[in-house]
Amino acid sequence: MSSFEYRNGKLHVEDLPLEDIAREVGTPFFCYSTAAMVNAYNAFASALKDAGVKGTIFYALKANSNQSVISTLAAAGAGADVVSEGELRRALAAGIDPKKIVFAGVGKKPEEMALGLKVGILQFNVESLPELEALSEVAQKMGVVAPIAFRINPDVDAKTHAKISTGKAENKFGIDIPRVRKFIERANDLPNIAIESLAVHIGSQLTDASPFKDAFERLAGLYSELKQAGLPLKRIDFGGGLGIQYNDETPPDLSVYAKTVSEVVQGLDAECIFEPGRFLVGNAGVLVTETIYVKEGSNRRFVIIDAAMNDLIRPSLYDAWHDITPLQEPGADTEISPCDVVGPICESGDTFARQRPLPPVKAGDLLAMESAGAYGAVMASSYNSRLNAPEVLVKGDKFAVVRKRIDYDTLIGQDLLPEWLSS
Numbered sequence: 001m002s003s004f005e006y007r008n009g010k011l012h013v014e015d016l017p018l019e020d021i022a023r024e025v026g027t028p029f030f031c032y033s034t035a036a037m038v039n040a041y042n043a044f045a046s047a048l049k050d051a052g053v054k055g056t057i058f059y060a061l062k063a064n065s066n067q068s069v070i071s072t073l074a075a076a077g078a079g080a081d082v083v084s085e086g087e088l089r090r091a092l093a094a095g096i097d098p099k100k101i102v103f104a105g106v107g108k109k110p111e112e113m114a115l116g117l118k119v120g121i122l123q124f125n126v127e128s129l130p131e132l133e134a135l136s137e138v139a140q141k142m143g144v145v146a147p148i149a150f151r152i153n154p155d156v157d158a159k160t161h162a163k164i165s166t167g168k169a170e171n172k173f174g175i176d177i178p179r180v181r182k183f184i185e186r187a188n189d190l191p192n193i194a195i196e197s198l199a200v201h202i203g204s205q206l207t208d209a210s211p212f213k214d215a216f217e218r219l220a221g222l223y224s225e226l227k228q229a230g231l232p233l234k235r236i237d238f239g240g241g242l243g244i245q246y247n248d249e250t251p252p253d254l255s256v257y258a259k260t261v262s263e264v265v266q267g268l269d270a271e272c273i274f275e276p277g278r279f280l281v282g283n284a285g286v287l288v289t290e291t292i293y294v295k296e297g298s299n300r301r302f303v304i305i306d307a308a309m310n311d312l313i314r315p316s317l318y319d320a321w322h323d324i325t326p327l328q329e330p331g332a333d334t335e336i337s338p339c340d341v342v343g344p345i346c347e348s349g350d351t352f353a354r355q356r357p358l359p360p361v362k363a364g365d366l367l368a369m370e371s372a373g374a375y376g377a378v379m380a381s382s383y384n385s386r387l388n389a390p391e392v393l394v395k396g397d398k399f400a401v402v403r404k405r406i407d408y409d410t411l412i413g414q415d416l417l418p419e420w421l422s423s
């Protein structure tokens with residue numbers, strides 16, 4: 001059962017009409033379903049268990065780092081994949097055990113490494129020699145040993161949008177397989193580094209299972225070789241990337257994904273880590289917006305809404321599709337016609353959908369931009385001096401504002417005037 005569905009003609013999130021929340025919170029706002037997140041988590045965990053994979057889910061906070069979202073998934077059993085000191089602090093603030101935190105990213109700074117070492121995270125996923133050396137230096141100063149994974153770049157085409165593909169040789173991520181041995185030699189000379197794991201992440205929103213298989217096979221082959229050569233490896237980090245349905249794509253079935261993992265880890269005696277982000281939260285959130293005007297252009301109709309590219313940048317940045325669903329259920333015989341759904345920002349790129357077949361929409365009508373739980377609020381900005389869309393979490397028939405809309409004084413007050421302008 002979906003957590004967003006029509007009941008009595010009104011789009012509900014769990015047991016609440018979204019319209020009721022809109023009335024209290026104002027639009028635009030993001031709304032997340034607890035049940036949808038927990039169900040996605042449990043589906044992922046059960047698929048691994050059913051396939052006999054010994055694995056832990058480390059939620060990729062970058063998808064949605066609202067504290068309430070992290071806490072919901074942590075309560076379900078998730079650890080965290082973090083990519084900055086901010087995300088590390090968020091994971092710790094949500095009570096995640098440092099031994100269930102991995103730190104990824106190509107540009108960790110020494111002070112970020114120091115915090116990870118201080119709290120004792122499970123591993124740093126290392127991607128370059130200078131990073132390895134910097135980590136060793138920080139660990140040495142602190143008198144500790146840094147547990148690491150080498151993130152491998154398997155040179156596999158993830159067949160996803162170029163901007164979110166990460167496992168090709170031309171991408172900035174990971175270490176090419178032929179160069180790994182050089183990294184190991186260097187790490188072995190560094191007393192404050194312990195190589196414990198290998199990691200991979202080839203991209204996001206994968207809708208085809210074969211790149212996973214190719215990448216995982218290459219990773220497992222390398223793991224086995226290195227282990228036989230005496231490297232004390234314990235874990236494999238398979239990254240994230242599992243796609244979700246936005247439109248008509250058919251992402252790989254969880255059981256297929258889990259089976260691929262179980263086949264490659266056969267006989268390796270490796271603990272497994274997974275870093276899903278989008279899969280856990282993408283379809284657990286919507287962006288609710290109100291129609292401001294309907295404008296008849298010379299060759300098309302524009303539905304102008306009060307959400308914009310600063311709230312949800314995915315359509316502008318990746319030409320991403322998000323379903324657009326009226327909060328009031330259209331009648332069965334409603335006439336459908338194509339519209340461009342656009343925001344108020346002064347750029348033509350502020351377009352959510354072009355020539356999208358929609359039922360008649362008029363000013364004041366509320367719409368839900370679906371699948372906005374991942375890479376929505378976290379990628380928002382205040383462009384055009386717009387206030388942030390607040391975030392709401394629903395559980396059953398209860399809702400809570402989990403990030404409020406700031407006011408204009410706060411927005412303007414973030415800027416400081418130098419003394420020569422503030423007389």
Ligand code: LLP
Pocket residue numbers: 060062063081104105164201203204205239240241242275276277278279314318374375
């Ligand atoms: N692990 C690593 C190392 C990653 O870089 C990412 C995502 C993940 C895990 C989680 O991937 P997921 O399971 O969510 O696909 N803003 C883009 C997506 C960027 C993904 C970046 N890395 C979008 O809106 O589509």
